[in-house]
Amino acid sequence: MLTIKTIDDSNIHQRVYQLNLGPQHPSTHGVMHFILTLDGEVVVACDPHIGYSHRGHEKMAENRTYEQYLPNPTRMDYLSGLIFNYGYCQAVEKLCGIEVPKRAEYIRVITSELNRIASHMIGIMDFVMGLGAITPFVYGWDDREQILDLLEMVCGSRLTYSYGRFGGVRNDITQEFYDGTRRFIDRMRKRLKDYHDLITGNIIFIKRSENVGVLSKETALEYGVTGPTLRGSGVPYDVRKNEPYSAYPEFEFEIPTREEGDCLARYLVRMAELEQSLNIIEQALDRLPPGPIRADVPRFITPPPGEVYFSFESARGAVGFYIVSDGSRIPYRIKVRSPSFSNVFVMSKICPGHFLADVIAIFGSIDVTVPEIDR
Amino acid sequence: MSQLIQLWNTVYAFLGHDVTAGVIGLLILLAFIPLHVVFLVWFEMKVCAHIQLRPAFMEVGPHGILQNLADGIKMIGKDLITPKLADKFLYFIAPIVIFIPAFVGYIVIPFSPNLLIKDINVGVLLIFAFSSLTVLSVLMAGWSSNNKYSLIGAVRSVAQNVAYELPLLLSTMSVVIMTNSFSMREIIEAQSPVWFVVYQPVAFILFLISTTAENNRAPFDLVEAESELVSGFHTEYTGMRFGLFFLAEYTNMVIAASMATALFLGGWRGPFLPGIVWFFIKVYFLIFVVYWIRWTFPRIRFDQLMNFAWKVMIPVALLNLIVTAVVLKVL
Numbered sequence: 001m002l003t004i005k006t007i008d009d010s011n012i013h014q015r016v017y018q019l020n021l022g023p024q025h026p027s028t029h030g031v032m033h034f035i036l037t038l039d040g041e042v043v044v045a046c047d048p049h050i051g052y053s054h055r056g057h058e059k060m061a062e063n064r065t066y067e068q069y070l071p072n073p074t075r076m077d078y079l080s081g082l083i084f085n086y087g088y089c090q091a092v093e094k095l096c097g098i099e100v101p102k103r104a105e106y107i108r109v110i111t112s113e114l115n116r117i118a119s120h121m122i123g124i125m126d127f128v129m130g131l132g133a134i135t136p137f138v139y140g141w142d143d144r145e146q147i148l149d150l151l152e153m154v155c156g157s158r159l160t161y162s163y164g165r166f167g168g169v170r171n172d173i174t175q176e177f178y179d180g181t182r183r184f185i186d187r188m189r190k191r192l193k194d195y196h197d198l199i200t201g202n203i204i205f206i207k208r209s210e211n212v213g214v215l216s217k218e219t220a221l222e223y224g225v226t227g228p229t230l231r232g233s234g235v236p237y238d239v240r241k242n243e244p245y246s247a248y249p250e251f252e253f254e255i256p257t258r259e260e261g262d263c264l265a266r267y268l269v270r271m272a273e274l275e276q277s278l279n280i281i282e283q284a285l286d287r288l289p290p291g292p293i294r295a296d297v298p299r300f301i302t303p304p305p306g307e308v309y310f311s312f313e314s315a316r317g318a319v320g321f322y323i324v325s326d327g328s329r330i331p332y333r334i335k336v337r338s339p340s341f342s343n344v345f346v347m348s349k350i351c352p353g354h355f356l357a358d359v360i361a362i363f364g365s366i367d368v369t370v371p372e373i374d375r
Numbered sequence: 376m377s378q379l380i381q382l383w384n385t386v387y388a389f390l391g392h393d394v395t396a397g398v399i400g401l402l403i404l405l406a407f408i409p410l411h412v413v414f415l416v417w418f419e420m421k422v423c424a425h426i427q428l429r430p431a432f433m434e435v436g437p438h439g440i441l442q443n444l445a446d447g448i449k450m451i452g453k454d455l456i457t458p459k460l461a462d463k464f465l466y467f468i469a470p471i472v473i474f475i476p477a478f479v480g481y482i483v484i485p486f487s488p489n490l491l492i493k494d495i496n497v498g499v500l501l502i503f504a505f506s507s508l509t510v511l512s513v514l515m516a517g518w519s520s521n522n523k524y525s526l527i528g529a530v531r532s533v534a535q536n537v538a539y540e541l542p543l544l545l546s547t548m549s550v551v552i553m554t555n556s557f558s559m560r561e562i563i564e565a566q567s568p569v570w571f572v573v574y575q576p577v578a579f580i581l582f583l584i585s586t587t588a589e590n591n592r593a594p595f596d597l598v599e600a601e602s603e604l605v606s607g608f609h610t611e612y613t614g615m616r617f618g619l620f621f622l623a624e625y626t627n628m629v630i631a632a633s634m635a636t637a638l639f640l641g642g643w644r645g646p647f648l649p650g651i652v653w654f655f656i657k658v659y660f661l662i663f664v665v666y667w668i669r670w671t672f673p674r675i676r677f678d679q680l681m682n683f684a685w686k687v688m689i690p691v692a693l694l695n696l697i698v699t700a701v702v703l704k705v706l
Binding site: 019356 | 426429524527600602603671677679
């Protein structure tokens, strides 16, 4: 007699199950970990877990001099590292009261906007790849490659820059960089048109991102969301405009915002920001003043005792460097407020009710760098 | 030599023409399918690369044509890992089951007027009947792997295949009604002055969309959506077991393209060139279209996929079938 073994399902009452999305998963951009509670394919709860790439960059500051700490901020957010690098320099300059020459400020603006474009390129294309379109991603990397080549000319490295110095930058830009950047702006404007044809006009893309992951203005503000994610929810907050620093007040640019707050809005805000960044670079190149590139700063600085908070806009949102000095050559404490940390936790608020595929889309549209969350 | 010929004659006399032809045909198929898939993968990589403005592999052989052969050999040498908590029997048998329908489908495909293994009078039905087995295998693989991603992939696959089999059959039916035959050969012979794609453009498009969905190709590749499910139902499979899934996917794609060619594009018909060349030109064109779509479009979401099948594809296919029947009756 054939007996068939069956599962005794009389005790099974649980309808939901848990899925570990990450820390090793193709779409979690490194080592992000979400514990999803799923009902079928519908997300009931989303619990982001962080800490997989914690390297202790803040603690490291407490036993090295201000100069020795220069390469560290770059490694927090490796995609917009140059902006972090300058941010740290500006915080220390604010602490010491160093006046930065005009030309250095302009070079900083040009290079950080280039870096912002490179970072947004990855942010946008990763989002699109999360939706399943791989080809735009390759195109985006092509553009990023051009920027990395340009930055390599002036900074010497391609990803983890350490170009900023207290009171200026390491070396002057070359004519080659100047011409190359001009060519890049022309090229990028053409490419943006192509991207709008290839991605923005695609019916599948619109259906996948419209009304998906709607982040309301109130929730965004409650969670301290900043950057394009906040502007996609209709809050026109950008540190470059609201608390101007460096040479940004001298340029004309807009803060693109959208009211919808969904994935499509965040994508469109980033695309619009690319154009604004190109405009800023163009203006800076037009009006690049002559003069020194570095203020007369001693080789080893010793800031006065005190504390300083400096806020700037990275590609992902508002970053804050809080430095406490006890008057020695080594900082007493450095604390970084990083935008991805605030942005990623909004996932637990907006994911429930969406499909598993939407979690990937939402995560991509928020555009998080995992090492920046953990530092 | 003469002994060999004698042996051959004895075997031939014993088995008869049909069986001998069938056995030889199957043996040729066994060699042809993997090699053809190796070529198709190379072709896909090249199409993908040129869409993405890069040359793809160029090192092994001229334009890297031997690269996939080398990859295939490497894959055979890989360890076959079975997860600890897997359902061992189902896990073992799933890759074998998925290969059978892919293999059987080739038997009835007429590559040229003379080159087909067996002309069965229900050839079209045979392919559909066997291709339904694919979903069984996917379900077995997904369930037995004891992995949540695999399970989600398998569940998606079942729903998707059930939904898209209906428009597929309905669109084929409109051709069958026109020819009164299920035989692939007779259908091709009926397309004498004009191809059926002229009479049945709607059915042709429906057929292409549903076969793309049936074969889990993008933008309907939710079963193995790598950005969501790692690689769906075959996440846990390694070595040649994964290779068989891979082989079956590409073989199914060839069968789908061959069927579209035979049903709508006049099969081997075409001027100047021999029939088999025309057949493969059409098949490769359709495969190119599938690749082109895959490397351009994002993936659609699961609910959108089901909505599209039940709310658009099936009503349109039914309407097309009714219109075809009425027009044939009236004329």
